Amino acid sequence: MNRCAILALSTALCAAPVAVFAPLEAAAQTKPAAAFKAPRNAFGQPDLSGYWSNSTLTPMARPAAFGTRAVHTPEEVAKLEAAVVAEVEEGNTPTDPNAPAEAPPRSTANVRPEFAAAGGDVGGYNRGWLDPGGHVMRVGGEPRTSMITTTANGQPPPRKAGAPAPQGFGGGGRGGSFDNPESRSLGERCIIGFGRNAGPPMFPNGFYNNNYRFVQTADAFIIEVEMNHDLRIVRLNSTHRTDGQRPYFGDSIGRWEGDTMVVETTNIPQRQAFMGSWKDLKVTERFTRVGKDRVRYQFSLDDPTLWDKPWGGEYEFAPLEGVIYEYACHEGNYALPGILGGARVEEANAAKAKAAEPGKPAAAKGGAGGAN
Template sequence: MNRALLLALGTALCAAPIALAGLSADAQTTASQTPFKAPLAADGHPDLSGFWSNATLTPEQRPAKFGDRLVYTPEEVKALENAVVAEVKEGNKPTDPNSGAEGGKEDPKKLRPEFAAAGGDVGGYNRGWLDPGSSVMRVNGQPRTSFLTTANGQPPPRLPTAEPQPGFARGRGGMGSFDNPENRSLGERCIIGFGRNAGPPMLPNGFYNNNYQFMQTKDDFVIEVEMVHDTRVVRLNQPHRTDGVRPWMGDSVGHWEGNTLVVETTNIPQAQAYRGSWKDLTVTERFTRVGKDRVLYQYSLNDPTAWAKPWGGEYEFAPLHGIIYEYACHEGNYALPGMLAGARNQEKEASAKHAAASE
């Protein structure tokens, strides 16, 4: 993620999400004794509607040091969550313009690696403008070390016959090419949010605006994504399109299996490839209301040309205290014309030097 991208996307209005806190021991015991009965929506199915967030400290891939361990220890959870409290407190202190840090910002050496790689603090703002999550994600009260539920929490190896992975970030990377807007990433162009907020699968981006609104009727399930104001419409009890068109976020159709909404997505465009897979990729998502403030989200990835068998992960959405507002990306998208204009100036300077050297 580069600094210019964050500048382009940093103009959204968002409400602060409630932390993805786990259940207390008593609450877990009570929950196990008394199964949760989800309220019903107008369509007669469990009500998934509302405003939700998936901001969390838990990564999709498990850090290698945890090996096959699915769950953090209480001590590890405490250390991680206390570290965020300290990070926010330190990061929100007034920056010293004479500190020597570029632009008066926090020293990148003191930041998380992903923040430093993105330019630090969203173009000069302090830590308060970031909302990557403040607690470890739980599933049924278990503090998870990763979303992925493979044995080691890592993606499985690709088949020897699978196409090479260099196309993985195509349409989303954009690094190094400033010839025209189409060469830049989808996020910088305000087409799709950076990361995989919209999905599928839907994943937090690690920075901010990891918020959603779910709406359901008897015919559709609608997911509004705060980041870049993406909206995915899931058609219920309908066949997949067969015209070869690959819309943004793919072609999603759903049906209910008991209390779980199952969504299957095909026709994913190449620009939204997931780990190099798109053409033959099918993503299956399952949404289950498992508590008053919890929606279990499970996803499975199936591409027989890339992996030997389906694989995936899970996490729980937490409620958002507030609503999401329009993400008017282009209203503050100064970075894109700025980068292109800078590239044109560099070309002019290089041309002038070449002409002078030829005289």
């Protein structure tokens, strides 16, 4: 992840109260009963409402070391989850207030690569401010090696020949353009969250605030996302818009198929592209209450211009103990003007250096009249 984005968005941590997480271990170790029947709400719908979290150690794509193996061994699970304890203890050691801004991480023994890329602490915050997940994701009680399940290696499928390569943060190239605020990412500008918390498809961002609230009405399914306080409103039993508009999270319509809420999203904007796919992308999500403390989330991506066939995967939400508070991203967000201001200083310094090159005329002194 681009460090500029991390610095800009991590400022919101100061403004947002820290959520309290329910212990995931007991819930994660319990395999949902096959005969579980979701309770009904006042509208007669299967009840998905409540506060949930998808924080996890399990990545979207399977690490190559696991090959085609979709499930961890008990020994692997124990090792991965024990490492988090060491990471937290090491990351919460006091920070030297006199350390320079570009100081190396205090230690690299238990620092994840993505944290090391941010200087060891995301945006300068100690590990205690983060909640990237402390448990391997269980689905149906199985500890998974990845969220992607439709390919043998747990990786996204190959792209079609000639398909454009997906662009990185800000459109690629030195973190995107620094010309003006509009050229920076939507997340960095506090318009929507960074990562793919809101999606679709929805994934934990690997750092913090991977929490949600599901609200149901007779004609809508609402997903409140803690990261940047995003809100997805899914219209039930409706049709997709035809006016050409592409909302931030696409145009989502939903329906019930038995106990499962099926959400279909199209009209996704280019800035919310997933692996380069947006114009012809259709994302189908399925939410199913599979236990008192589990909601299974399944996703499928269909873009015939990029992939030969639809692909996707699944994971499970666990309960969040507490509620979601406002994510006040702009309160104390000094990083964005700092990033742009720094770019102006770089430009001025470059102009001075160019003017001072041999053969360049020296700047006139003493005003318009020249030297006295």
